[in-house]
Amino acid sequence: xxxxxxxxxxxxxxxxxxxxxxxxxxxxxxxxxxxxxxxxxxxxxxxxxxxxxxxxxxxxxxxxxxxxxxxxxxxxxxxxxxxxxxxxxxxxxxxxxxxxxxxxxxxxxxxxxxxxxxxxxxxxxxxxxxxxxxxxxxxxxxxxxxxxxxxxxxxxxxxxxxxxxxxxxxxxxxxxxxxxxxxxxxxxxxxxxxxxxxxxxxxxxxxxxxxxxxxxxxxxxxxxxxxxxxxxxxxxxxxxxxxxxxxxxxxxxxxxxxxxxxxxxxxxxxxxxxxxxxxxxxxxxxxxxxxxxxxxxxxxxxxxxxxxxxxxxxxxxxxxxxxxxxxxxxxxxxxxxxxxxxxxxxxxxxxxxxxxxxxxxxxxxxxxxxxxxxxxxxxxxxxxxxxxxxxxxxxxxxxxxxxxxxxxxxxxxxxxxxxxxxxxxxxxxxxxxxxxxxxxxxxxxxxxxxxxxxxxxxxxxxxxxxxxxxxxxxxxxxxxxxxxxxxxxxxxxxxxxxxxxxxxxxxxxxxxxxxxxxxxxxxxxxxxxxxxxxxxxxxxxxxxxxxxxxx
Amino acid sequence: xxxxxxxxxxxxxxxxxxxxxxxxxxxxxxxxxxxxxxxxxxxxxxxxxxxxxxxxxxxxxxxxxxxxxxxxxxxxxxxxxxxxxxxxxxxxxxxxxxxxxxxxxxxxxxxxxxxxxxxx
Numbered sequence: 298x299x300x301x302x303x304x305x306x307x308x309x310x311x312x313x314x315x316x317x318x319x320x321x322x323x324x325x326x327x328x329x330x331x332x333x334x335x336x337x338x339x340x341x342x343x344x345x346x347x348x349x350x351x352x353x354x355x356x357x358x359x360x361x362x363x364x365x366x367x368x369x370x371x372x373x374x375x376x377x378x379x380x381x382x383x384x385x386x387x388x389x390x391x392x393x394x395x396x397x398x399x400x401x402x403x404x405x406x407x408x409x410x411x412x413x414x415x416x417x418x419x420x421x422x423x424x425x426x427x428x429x430x431x432x433x434x435x436x437x438x439x440x441x442x443x444x445x446x447x448x449x450x451x452x453x454x455x456x457x458x459x460x461x462x463x464x465x466x467x468x469x470x471x472x473x474x475x476x477x478x479x480x481x482x483x484x485x486x487x488x489x490x491x492x493x494x495x496x497x498x499x500x501x502x503x504x505x506x507x508x509x510x511x512x513x514x515x516x517x518x519x520x521x522x523x524x525x526x527x528x529x530x531x532x533x534x535x536x537x538x539x540x541x542x543x544x545x546x547x548x549x550x551x552x553x554x555x556x557x558x559x560x561x562x563x564x565x566x567x568x569x570x571x572x573x574x575x576x577x578x579x580x581x582x583x584x585x586x587x588x589x590x591x592x593x594x595x596x597x598x599x600x601x602x603x604x605x606x607x608x609x610x611x612x613x614x615x616x617x618x619x620x621x622x623x624x625x626x627x628x629x630x631x632x633x634x635x636x637x638x639x640x641x642x643x644x645x646x647x648x649x650x651x652x653x654x655x656x657x658x659x660x661x662x663x664x665x666x667x668x669x670x671x672x673x674x675x676x677x678x679x680x681x682x683x684x685x686x687x688x689x690x691x692x693x694x695x696x697x698x699x700x701x702x703x704x705x706x707x708x709x710x711x712x713x714x715x716x717x718x719x720x721x722x723x724x725x726x727x728x729x730x731x732x733x734x735x736x737x738x739x740x741x742x743x744x745x746x747x748x749x750x751x752x753x754x755x756x757x758x759x760x761x762x763x764x765x766x767x768x769x770x771x772x773x774x775x776x777x778x779x780x781x782x783x784x785x786x787x788x789x790x791x792x793x794x795x796x797x798x799x800x801x802x803x804x805x806x807x808x809x810x811x812x813x814x815x816x817x818x819x820x821x822x823x824x825x826x827x828x829x830x831x832x833x834x835x836x837x838x839x840x841x842x843x844x845x846x847x848x
Numbered sequence: 849x850x851x852x853x854x855x856x857x858x859x860x861x862x863x864x865x866x867x868x869x870x871x872x873x874x875x876x877x878x879x880x881x882x883x884x885x886x887x888x889x890x891x892x893x894x895x896x897x898x899x900x901x902x903x904x905x906x907x908x909x910x911x912x913x914x915x916x917x918x919x920x921x922x923x924x925x926x927x928x929x930x931x932x933x934x935x936x937x938x939x940x941x942x943x944x945x946x947x948x949x950x951x952x953x954x955x956x957x958x959x960x961x962x963x964x965x966x967x968x
Contacts, residue, residue, distance in 0.1 A: 647935065647936070650934070650935075650936070651909065651933075651934040651935045652934070653934070654934030654935075654950070654951045654952065655864070655909075655934040655951055657951070657952045658864075658867055658934065658951035658952035658953070659864055659866050659867060660952075661870075661952040662864075662866035662867050662869065662870035663866055665870050665873070666866060666869060666870060666873075669873070735911070736911070736912075737863055737864070737911040737912075738911075740864070740865075741865050744865055744866065803869060804865060804866075804869065807865045807868055807869055807887070808865050810885075810887050810891075811863060811864075811865050811868070811887040811888070813887075813888060813890070813891070
């Protein structure tokens with residue numbers, strides 16, 4: 298395959314050139330989409346955290362409202378704990394504790410009245426409430442009575458301006474676990490509520506194992522501000538964690554999903570899109586192959602059949618493409634032209650072979666005729682060579698006119714050339730209009746004139762120094778072109794008709810026959826006069842010349 | 849079968865003067881009689897019409913014209929024909945398979961070809 302790639306290869310490259318940028322575009326769009334999806338996902342995480350904080354705050358507010366009302370109860374101020382207990386149990390099903398300022402429990406709704414009660418555990422909020430006079434919300438702790446994980450809302454109770462009692466609403470952390478579990482949750486999520494120290498109040502999953510325990514170090518590090526961070530969970534897994542702080546309680550809510558959970562749907566989307574993109578690309582490649590076949594096929598067919606056509610065999614092509622049809626037309630016409638040229642050249646070669654053979658036959662005839670006249674080898678060679686030279690000059694004249702005809706004056710000049718004297722003195726006088734003589738008669742005339750001159754040199758005007766020969770001719774058209782040629786010798790010795798018919802006479806009479814003309818001789822004391830009349834169909838050709846003489 | 853050319857009457861058609869002369873000389877040497885000769889197609893057609901001969905020797909190309917019309921005329925009259933030509937025999941379709949003498953030729957070749965043509 299010449300060049301740099303076949304049509305098929307180039308078409309495939311074309312498809313690739315279109316498909317690759319399209320696929321890159323799709324991938325870029327997908328990555329952006331995935332990024333957006335991840336952002337949305339993480340924002341939703343933050344909303345969920347905020348919603349849970351609101352739910353916790355709402356629940357705490359309920360307890361605070363009830364707690365405030367009870368803390369102001371006259372029964373409590375009158376230290377009538379039995380009456381207060383009845384009041385509290387009527388209003389609030391949760392655990393209520395009343396303790397003195399030192400933390401000694403005086404009443405516990407989970408214990409029968411009169412039972413000896415223990416000291417409170419962890420008096421931080423207890424003291425804080427008494428010092429500030431404000432309700433305080435505790436961190437998570439393990440209750441001394443129930444042994445459960447609890448938080449407490451401590452309300453200070455003052456009598457006559459003096460700290461008197463602390464009333465506590467104690468909430469089991471299971472409440473918050475239920476709250477978390479009641480949320481509409483993303484699958485495989487991690488949700489945690491941590492107190493101000495960073496210990497779990499509630500956590501799902503594995504609430505029981507983690508409640509009261511510190512949250513992961515990563516989360517604790519970032520739990521002082523809202524927002525989504527990438528952290529390591531307590532089990533060590535990488536998670537995206539949305540942190541939200543409750544302004545009411547100072548607790549933190551963390552909602553986390555594993556990195557893979559965020560990425561999975563994105564990768565599913567991308568995977569699907571890439572798969573679709575590959576399928577579409579493959580389909581378009583298949584289509585392109587089909588189309589390529591529609592182009593490459595006809596071109597290959599053209600290539601194959603052109604070779605057959607150029608080899609000179611008949612072949613039929615039904616072009617399936619207009620371009621191929623045009624190329625095929627051009628090829629066919631070129632081949633037709635070549636065929637014509639080849640036939641012409643073959644004809645020319647055949648004609649040349651014919652002429653060569655004919656000429657060889659003539660040469661043979663010259664040899665045989667010369668040998669009949671001159672058995673002596675030296676004389677034979679001279680005669681033979683002279684006639685060959687004559688033939689050669691006649692051929693030169695004809696070759697000058699594509700072997701069609703020669704001018705009569707040139708034929709005469711060429712035939713008489715060897716008889717001119719070396720001194721340059723001209724004893725020949727030629728006069729006549731331009732006449733064209735066709736090939737065979739031209740050769741005949743050459744032979745005849747040569748024979749006449751030979752005779753003149755031997756016996757006639759050219760045998761002496763004073764003699765001369767006038768060769769004149771006219772052309773008449775009555776009605777066909779006829780040439781009248783006169784060979785007139787003067788200044789030579791007196792002549793007589795030859796005694797017997799030799800070669801010269803025979804040649805002249807055969808020549809006249811060949812020309813289809815008439816020949817007659819007159820012998821006198823002045824010299825010989827020969828008249829030759831012959832039809833010359835091509836003679837009039839000369840009259841079309843600008844300076845042609847009239848007849 | 850032995851045949852002789854002695855006394856055979858021959859019609860010679862040849863447009864070249866020297867070849868015509870030489871061919872006639874050869875025929876005389878064989879003891880043949882040249883009953884007629886032509887040096888152009890016109891002459892050949894004229895003579896072929898009523899010449900009475902044993903054999904016609906025809907040059908195929910007469911000054912650019914094919915001798916075929918004269919050959920047909922002679923053939924119709926039952927005259928045996930020997931063609932002579934410088935062409936290869938396959939150039940002129942009508943000559944294929946006919947007695948043919950290729951130029952140039954020797955006396956022996958001429959004699960053999962004439963005997964073949966007479967026997968055909």
